[in-house]
Amino acid sequence: MAEKILEVKHLNAFYREGRQRKQVLEDVSFTLHEGEAVGLAGQSGSGKTTLCKCVLGLLKDYEGEIVHYTKRPQMIFQDPFRSLNPRKTIGWILEEPLRIQGGYSKDERRRKAEEMLKQVHLLPEIYARYPRELSGGQRQRASIALSLMTGTRLILADEPLSALDVTVQAQIIELLRELQEKEKICYLFVSHDLDVVSMLCSRVLFLKDGEVKEYADI
Numbered sequence: 001m002a003e004k005i006l007e008v009k010h011l012n013a014f015y016r017e018g019r020q021r022k023q024v025l026e027d028v029s030f031t032l033h034e035g036e037a038v039g040l041a042g043q044s045g046s047g048k049t050t051l052c053k054c055v056l057g058l059l060k061d062y063e064g065e066i067v068h069y070t071k072r073p074q075m076i077f078q079d080p081f082r083s084l085n086p087r088k089t090i091g092w093i094l095e096e097p098l099r100i101q102g103g104y105s106k107d108e109r110r111r112k113a114e115e116m117l118k119q120v121h122l123l124p125e126i127y128a129r130y131p132r133e134l135s136g137g138q139r140q141r142a143s144i145a146l147s148l149m150t151g152t153r154l155i156l157a158d159e160p161l162s163a164l165d166v167t168v169q170a171q172i173i174e175l176l177r178e179l180q181e182k183e184k185i186c187y188l189f190v191s192h193d194l195d196v197v198s199m200l201c202s203r204v205l206f207l208k209d210g211e212v213k214e215y216a217d218i
C-alpha cells in the first residue's frame with residue numbers, strides 16, 4: 001500500500017461575512033498517496049481555492065481534520081511572478097526557504113539551488129538571472145524548483161498552465177510527470193481544463209457548492 005501524503009477528513013470551512021459565518025466547504029474528505037495526482041475541478045465559486053487554502057494552513061476557520069504526512073505543502077500559481085521576487089536573482093529566491101529554515105552553509109544552499117535548477121531542466125546560468133529575464137515557461141520551472149526546495153512531496157497547483165502557450169504547457173506537464181515518477185511528488189491540481197487534468201491526474205475531485213459531487217478515476 002502506498003504511503004499516505006495527505007488526509008482530509010470531514011472538512012467544513014468558513015469565511016466571515018460581517019457578523020455572519022458563511023460555510024463554503026461541507027464534509028470534504030479524501031486521501032492522497034505517494035506519487036498520486038488528484039485534479040480539483042468544479043465551477044467558479046465551488047470551493048477549490050478554499051480547499052487549497054485550508055490544506056496550506058492559510059484558512060484557519062475550519063472543522064474536521066487535515067493530516068500532513070510530509071513537510072508543509074507548497075503552492076505554484078498561474079502567474080509565477082507571484083512567488084518570484086522581481087528584485088532578487090533566481091539563485092537568491094531558491095535559497096531563501098533554506099535561509100529561513102537555517103542550518104545550511106552558503107555553499108550548501110548554492111549546491112541545493114543548482115541541483116533543483118537541474119531537476120527542472122534549467123541551465124546553471126539561470127541562477128544569476130532575474131525573473132524578468134526568463135521566459136514564461138522558464139519562470140514556471142523556476143517556481144516549481146522553488147516549491148521543491150524544502151523537500152516537501154506535496155505541491156498544490158492552481159491553474160499553473162493557463163498563462164502558457166500550448167507547446168510550453170506540454171513541456172511543463174512532462175516535467176510535473178517526471179517529478180511525480182522520479183521524486184514521488186504528489187499534486188493537488190486545480191484546473192478547469194479536464195484534458196490537462198487527465199494528462200497528469202489519476203483521479204478527479206469534483207466540487208459543487210462546496211461539497212464533493214464526485215471523486216472518480218479518470
Ligand SMILES: Nc1ncnc2c1ncn2[C@@H]1O[C@H](COP(=O)(O)OP(=O)(O)OP(=O)(O)O)[C@@H](O)[C@H]1O
Pocket residue numbers: 015016017024042043044045046047048049050051
Ligand atoms: N475571502 C473570502 N471571504 C468571503 N467569501 C469568500 C472569500 N473567498 C472566497 N469566498 C467565497 O467562497 C466560495 C468559494 O470560493 P473559492 O475561491 O474557493 O472558489 P473556486 O472554486 O476556487 O473559484 P474559481 O474557480 O473562480 O477560482 C465562493 O462563494 C466565494 O465567493
